[in-house]
Amino acid sequence: MTEQNVLDALKNVTYPGFTKDIVTFGFVKDVVVENTTVGLMLDITSSAEEVKNELIENATKELEKAGFEEIHVNINAPQVPKQMSNSVSGKNIAPHIKNFVMVSSGKGGVGKSTTSVNIAISLAMQGKKVGLLDADIYGPNIPRMMGVDGQKPEIQGNKLEPLKAYGVEIMSMGSIMEEGKALIWRGSMIMKAIEQFLRDIMWSELDVLVIDMPPGTGDAQLSLAQSVPITAGITVTTPQEVSLDDSRRSLNMFKKLDIPTAGIIENMSGFICPSCDEESDIFGMGTSAAVAKEFETELITRIPIEPAIRIGGDTGHPIAYHKPDSETGKRYQEAASKLWEFIEKVNTEGSAGNAGVQPTTPPGVSACSTGGTAAAAAPAKAEEGMKEASKPATDESCGTGCGCH
Numbered sequence: 494m495t496e497q498n499v500l501d502a503l504k505n506v507t508y509p510g511f512t513k514d515i516v517t518f519g520f521v522k523d524v525v526v527e528n529t530t531v532g533l534m535l536d537i538t539s540s541a542e543e544v545k546n547e548l549i550e551n552a553t554k555e556l557e558k559a560g561f562e563e564i565h566v567n568i569n570a571p572q573v574p575k576q577m578s579n580s581v582s583g584k585n586i587a588p589h590i591k592n593f594v595m596v597s598s599g600k601g602g603v604g605k606s607t608t609s610v611n612i613a614i615s616l617a618m619q620g621k622k623v624g625l626l627d628a629d630i631y632g633p634n635i636p637r638m639m640g641v642d643g644q645k646p647e648i649q650g651n652k653l654e655p656l657k658a659y660g661v662e663i664m665s666m667g668s669i670m671e672e673g674k675a676l677i678w679r680g681s682m683i684m685k686a687i688e689q690f691l692r693d694i695m696w697s698e699l700d701v702l703v704i705d706m707p708p709g710t711g712d713a714q715l716s717l718a719q720s721v722p723i724t725a726g727i728t729v730t731t732p733q734e735v736s737l738d739d740s741r742r743s744l745n746m747f748k749k750l751d752i753p754t755a756g757i758i759e760n761m762s763g764f765i766c767p768s769c770d771e772e773s774d775i776f777g778m779g780t781s782a783a784v785a786k787e788f789e790t791e792l793i794t795r796i797p798i799e800p801a802i803r804i805g806g807d808t809g810h811p812i813a814y815h816k817p818d819s820e821t822g823k824r825y826q827e828a829a830s831k832l833w834e835f836i837e838k839v840n841t842e843g844s845a846g847n848a849g850v851q852p853t854t855p856p857g858v859s860a861c862s863t864g865g866t867a868a869a870a871a872p873a874k875a876e877e878g879m880k881e882a883s884k885p886a887t888d889e890s891c892g893t894g895c896g897c898h
Contacts, residue, residue: 494560496524499531502559506551508537509544515552522569531556532565540571583848585721587691590624592701592724592836592845595717595752599739601708604760605629605729607806608796609705610638611813612727615829616701617660618814624655624662624702626690628713630683633667635705640809644668652695659814664694684716691720701836718750719852724836724845725755727793732762732780740781744788751849754790755835757781758828762795794828796821 504516515521515535522534535548545568552566587593596612598605606629613625627635636642639658646653646668653669655662666686696702701724707713717723726747730740740757747754759781782792796802799821805812813825839845 494526494529494531496526498559499524499526499533499556499561502555502561503552505555506548509539509547515548529561530563530565531561532567534567534569536569538571545570583722583846584719584851585847586688587696587702587721590696590699590702590721592699592840593717593721594701594703594755594832594836595706595714595723595726595747596703596729597706597714597726597743597746598708598729599736599741599743603708603729603731603736604796605708606634606638606705607802608727608729608758608760609703610635610806610811611825612829612832613661613703614659614811614813615825616703616833618817618826619829619833621700621833622697623660624664624696624699626694626702626704627663627665627667628687628690628704628717629707630666630686630713633665634806635663635665636667637809638806638811639663641668642809649695652693654695658809659811662696662699664690664696683712687713687716688720701833714746715750715850718752718847718850720847722845722847723750723752724839725832726752727755727758727832729758729760730781730784731760737780737784740784741787744784744790748788751847753835753839753844754788755832756791756793757785758793759795761798764798791831793831794824796824 500516500521503521504514506515507513508515508518508520511518515537520535520537522536523532525532533552535552537544537548539545549566549568553564556564556566594612596605596609606627609625609627613623617623625635625639627633629635636644636656639656639661641656641658641663644656646656646664648654653664655664656668657663704717706717728740728743728747730736744754744757746752762781781795785792797820799812799819801812801816801819802821804810805815812819813822816822817826
């Protein structure tokens, strides 16, 4: 008995669902023959148990017909895929988008939009299909930073085509509303806008949608977390303690809303002189590392103050694209790589989901009503966390997004 006898026998075994045999497909590996004993490996492409069992049964039958008495058929197959971030239990109103990244900050003015722009562009430069959603309703700066300021999205039926720049699909309230117009929106309006940005925009089948959130921890963050399973949350901060205090609230929000935390990006971390390229400490550097350790996450990168960042943001020439070899450009690329590694880890573990933060108020009953579940815009854990994360001095709504007093 020879290896050729084995291959001739296995040519009678077709791969389930196909007309070709497993030898023609090249699935038969490591054949070992000793008298009437044979051992072999089938290196297949399916993880389904029924496929494995059928192949073992049919291969064994054909080898027995060929005269082999002791037969060992081993299977090398891919692992059974775990639930991914766009198919986990809970609500997902944009299932064609594979991953969602929430870029948040505890306070405004820390460079959150700049970070979102350059991370999105860096991911696109690394070959990913990327979208960038400017969900900062009150301060939509993304159009200017991406060089699409003044452009209006086209309407297709009852949906909007996203704008495109630097290989990234873009949508922002700033591209829809009248320039300079002030928005005075209450909780329910913000939550509706977030849903429409996800549902009524003709996003492609994106690898990742980077979402630039409003600063703080409020209705927009809760609405987004309830609408789609967030794969990763990033907190942007500056090195000063006053900013780090607010960042703790943002990180605590991720935890309470079951959002996997990718880490912290420390912005304005040092200053790079445009004349000599020397880096100096102005506001402090690396102070976020202790906060990252406190929340069991990591300091993804430090982004220094560099005049080219400000110029790029004001002129629509982001530094990650136009100066990729600069120190800051390299750090954004490194941050994007780390973020993608984290996304893959979350998807492998199947740990992104929002079932635990879904509204529990019965249909037709206000969450603010004394007759309904007490403040039940989300389960008690999420609601309590949002209260801890955000305690405004005055609040015109009940904090659940229902928009009532």
